Amino acid sequence: MYGGDEVSAIVIDLGSHTCKAGYAGEDAPKAVFPSVVGSIDQMEVDDLVNTENSGSGNDSKNTGRPFDSEKTKGKRKLYVGSQALGYRRDHMEVLSPIKDGVVVDWDIVDSIWDHAFRECLLVDPKEHPMLLAEPSSNTQQQRERTAQLMFEKYEVPALFLAKNAVLTSFASGRATSLVVDSGGGSTTVAPVHDGYVLQKAVASSPIGGEFLTECMMKSLESKGISMKPRYSFKRKETRPGDFQTVDVDFPNTTESYKLYSQRVIASDIKECVCRAPDTPFDESAYSNIPMTPYELPDGQTIEIGADRFKVPDVLFNPSLAQTIPNMESFADIAPSVRGLPQMVIESINKCDVDIRRELFSSILLAGGTASMQQLKERLEKDLLEESPQTARVKVLASGNSTERRFSVWIGGSILASLGSFQQMWFSKAEYEEHGASYIQRKCP
Numbered sequence: 001m002y003g004g005d006e007v008s009a010i011v012i013d014l015g016s017h018t019c020k021a022g023y024a025g026e027d028a029p030k031a032v033f034p035s036v037v038g039s040i041d042q043m044e045v046d047d048l049v050n051t052e053n054s055g056s057g058n059d060s061k062n063t064g065r066p067f068d069s070e071k072t073k074g075k076r077k078l079y080v081g082s083q084a085l086g087y088r089r090d091h092m093e094v095l096s097p098i099k100d101g102v103v104v105d106w107d108i109v110d111s112i113w114d115h116a117f118r119e120c121l122l123v124d125p126k127e128h129p130m131l132l133a134e135p136s137s138n139t140q141q142q143r144e145r146t147a148q149l150m151f152e153k154y155e156v157p158a159l160f161l162a163k164n165a166v167l168t169s170f171a172s173g174r175a176t177s178l179v180v181d182s183g184g185g186s187t188t189v190a191p192v193h194d195g196y197v198l199q200k201a202v203a204s205s206p207i208g209g210e211f212l213t214e215c216m217m218k219s220l221e222s223k224g225i226s227m228k229p230r231y232s233f234k235r236k237e238t239r240p241g242d243f244q245t246v247d248v249d250f251p252n253t254t255e256s257y258k259l260y261s262q263r264v265i266a267s268d269i270k271e272c273v274c275r276a277p278d279t280p281f282d283e284s285a286y287s288n289i290p291m292t293p294y295e296l297p298d299g300q301t302i303e304i305g306a307d308r309f310k311v312p313d314v315l316f317n318p319s320l321a322q323t324i325p326n327m328e329s330f331a332d333i334a335p336s337v338r339g340l341p342q343m344v345i346e347s348i349n350k351c352d353v354d355i356r357r358e359l360f361s362s363i364l365l366a367g368g369t370a371s372m373q374q375l376k377e378r379l380e381k382d383l384l385e386e387s388p389q390t391a392r393v394k395v396l397a398s399g400n401s402t403e404r405r406f407s408v409w410i411g412g413s414i415l416a417s418l419g420s421f422q423q424m425w426f427s428k429a430e431y432e433e434h435g436a437s438y439i440q441r442k443c444p
Contacts, residue, residue: 010123011412012116013133013164014109016098017184017209017368020409021116024131024416028402029409031120036260037108038079038092078108080115085260088231090252094260100206101135101186103142110149117154125150129158129425131416133408136163136190136197137204143443144436151431158425160416161443163197165190167411168366171403172396176355177362178348180340180379181408182315182369184209187340189347191359196444201350203343206333207318209267209369215311215324216274217266220302222325228298229261235299245298269294273308275373278381281306281313281320312372315340316382341382360387365397366407 009024014035022029079085079092097108117125130150134143143161150156165179169192181188188204190197217227231250235243273292283306291303314321318337321330338346348359363383365376380395387393398404415421426442 009129009416011131013409015183024413033081036094036096039095040077040092042075078111093254094256125154125156130156131160131412133164134161136165143439147436147439158427164408165192165197168407171407171411177364178359179364181366183367189343191351201347203347205337213267216270218326219307219324225302227262227265233298273304274312276312276375276378277309281310360391361394363395368405371401371404
């Protein structure tokens with residue numbers, strides 16, 4: 001009806017850490033950028049702009065590359081995309097539109113979608129059907145709001161909302177599986193049966209990639225290692241090939257931007273050196289392990305030892321996080337947070353007896369955090385110890401880490417390009433006739 005060969009659908013997966021967008025039928029997203037935005041309150045900036053542009057007329061469109069993704073919303077200016085965020089500005093706060101998997105700021109979501117269409121994919125949303133990935137636990141009100149924004153503001157011809165877990169399942173060519181999706185903001189375990197998520201058995205925990213990055217940062221800070229954000233120093237060449245770093249002071253940088261810049265570094269350290277330990281982490285066993293060097297942006301080389309194994313093991317044993325200095329804030333929620341193997345077993349036990357065996361034998365790993373080395377082997381080993389004897393435990397993960405990271409998006413790309421899917425779209429005509437609440441019927 002809408003998709004097919006003439007007009008390809010656009011697939012968007014807005015996660016808590018990154019937003020992935022691209023065309024259906026392709027094997028990887030065209031655009032991947034952070035799903036946080038920089039925001040400057042206009043009150044402070046207006047006075048500055050008026051003095052600067054008194055003679056030139058305010059022509060913000062042509063003021064160089066980093067300014068092209070400004071969106072003025074009410075009284076704040078939003079900067080979207082890694083390029084715009086990488087550029088330090090006075091009084092710029094870094095805001096995230098998503099809290100605990102739920103959208104809390106629709107203005108920001110709107111500016112992220114806008115950036116994806118207009119600047120990354122260079123398409124007019126009026127001409128393309130949209131397939132959006134949504135969390136398995138999305139509320140009716142959130143879905144209706146999404147539909148309303150897409151049809152009213154972007155005037156898309158058709159829309160479909162698909163659950164993350166279902167898309168991951170499709171990406172690996174299965175209709176039934178247990179999806180362990182460990183992303184930036186959280187980890188969710190969701191059983192999928194015949195293409196539907198079994199809502200009552202979904203388990204989730206607040207430990208995701210960002211939490212692990214936080215652990216890494218706090219742990220390194222406690223050892224006296226300071227991470228200098230990229231903007232806070234300049235490198236000067238003293239002799240050819242010899243650099244000296246000079247600190248630069250920006251008193252108006254907000255705390256949230258400084259933290260964002262440090263997180264980028266800590267996250268890179270985590271991705272480069274961490275791997276899940278083969279056995280549960282034990283301080284004494286790992287105390288004299290060989291160190292791995294890592295060079296920070298300012299040129300100093302640090303040595304990382306036991307933390308390489310300790311940080312990833314937090315996924316399996318959340319109480320480990322309390323042993324990391326300055327992670328006190330976690331102590332309040334720690335007792336209720338379960339490790340990965342417990343969540344998997346618990347989720348399977350809430351399902352019907354008939355499908356448990358099938359779920360045990362097709363556990364799918366997805367999400368950025370799941371592409372950590374040795375995670376698959378460790379999860380399989382722990383599950384073998386805790387699962388019933390009769391169950392054949394099989395943890396499946398694509399050998400290609402790009403596929404693991406983007407499995408939700410890839411599933412969406414496959415689904416939206418199927419011929420048999422074209423009659424499933426929720427069209428603009430149906431929206432106008434039945435209203436936003438009809439999305440519950442069209443997209444189960």
